[in-house]
Amino acid sequence: MRPQPLLCVRDVEASSRWYQHLLGCRSAHGGQEYERLEADGRLVLQLHRWDVGHDHGPIGNPDLAHGNGVLLWFETDDFDGAAARAAELRAEVVMARHRNPLDGDGGPNHWEIWLRDPDGYTVVLASPDGTADGTWKP
Numbered sequence: 001m002r003p004q005p006l007l008c009v010r011d012v013e014a015s016s017r018w019y020q021h022l023l024g025c026r027s028a029h030g031g032q033e034y035e036r037l038e039a040d041g042r043l044v045l046q047l048h049r050w051d052v053g054h055d056h057g058p059i060g061n062p063d064l065a066h067g068n069g070v071l072l073w074f075e076t077d078d079f080d081g082a083a084a085r086a087a088e089l090r091a092e093v094v095m096a097r098h099r100n101p102l103d104g105d106g107g108p109n110h111w112e113i114w115l116r117d118p119d120g121y122t123v124v125l126a127s128p129d130g131t132a133d134g135t136w137k138p
Contacts, residue, residue, distance in 0.1 A: 094122055
């Protein structure tokens with residue numbers, strides 16, 4: 001099984017550029033209504049314009065809170081690079097870079113930064129588990 005997350009967005013092309021830059025992925029479809037973003041030949045994220053129904057009808061209601069209770073969580077081997085790209089994008093930071101867990105042993109022992117994307121979705125960038133001790137190498 002492989003996840004295939006899809007987000008409804010106001011501007012597919014702008015969101016595509018934002019996610020491509022942040023995640024270092026590429027467009028595999030393009031267009032104003034729908035986009036597929038891939039990395040290493042694998043689907044990472046789909047973007048769909050709110051007001052386009054295609055053959056399935058509307059996917060969501062743009063007047064409701066976007067992503068309430070949902071986090072888009074991306075593990076990356078290039079955490080420092082992704083965090084730097086988030087700064088270049090001037091992404092709103094929800095939680096600055098921190099270790100998870102904040103203190104003590106156990107847990108995933110990785111780095112995280114929580115961001116807000118252009119549509120208000122919460123995006124979490126995380127290093128691989130066990131990498132916050134300074135000994136991990138990609």
